[in-house]
Amino acid sequence: MLPNKKIREKSKKVNFPLTKEKINLIENMIKYIDNSQKIGFNGKEGVGIAAIQLGFLDRMYYINAPSSDGQPVWKEFLINPIIIKKKKLAALEYGEACLSVGTEIPGQEGLVHRNYEVTVKGYSYLQKKEIQINKVGYQAIIIQHEQDHLDGILFFDKIDKFKIWEKKENEKII
Ligand SMILES: [Zn+2]
Secondary structure (H helix, E strand, O other), X not given: OOOOHHHHOOOEOOOOOOOHHHHHHHHHHHHHHHHHOOOOOOOOOOOEEEHHHHOOOXXXXXXXXXXXXXXXXXXXXXXXXXXXXXXXXXXXXXXXXXXXXXXXXXXXXXXXXXXXXXXXXXXXXXXXXXXXXEEEHHHHHXXXXXXXXXXXXXXXXXOOOOOOOOOOOOEEEO
C-alpha cells in the first residue's frame, strides 16, 4: 500500500516448477479477490491483483472481472504474462482505483489512458498451460492495470495532470 515504495519496484520472472510457497501465494491472491466480491465483504472490492500487492515481487496476477461488450465474467491467473498486441485507445469513464492506493493519496482522479484491445500471453495457473488471449473493453483495461503493477507503474501515472478528464482523439470511453 502506498506510501510504501515497494509497490514501485519491478517484479521478477517466476521460475518453474512452482514452489509450495508460490502456490500458496497464488491461492491466497485468488481467494483475496474472490472473497472481496462476496456480499457483506468488509473492505474494497477488487477485480484483479498482482503479487506485489501482497508484497511479493513475482510477475503474476489474477483477474476476476465482469464484462463490457457482452462478454462473460472472466477469471484467469497469469504467470510471466507479456502483452504482445495493443490496439486503439480507451479509458474508463470514471477513472480507475487500486487496492494498493489509499483514498488519501492525491492525484487519482481523471481518465487513465490505455488501449481498447490487448493480446496477452503467459502461463495460466488455472488451465496449467501456456495461453494467448485477446480481450477488449473493461477486461482489457484490467489486464493493462495489472500488467503495469509488474513494472511498478500505477494507474494515476497515466492521467494527464493538466487535462484530467479530457478525452484523447479516437479514444473510446467505456
Ligand atoms: Zn492496482
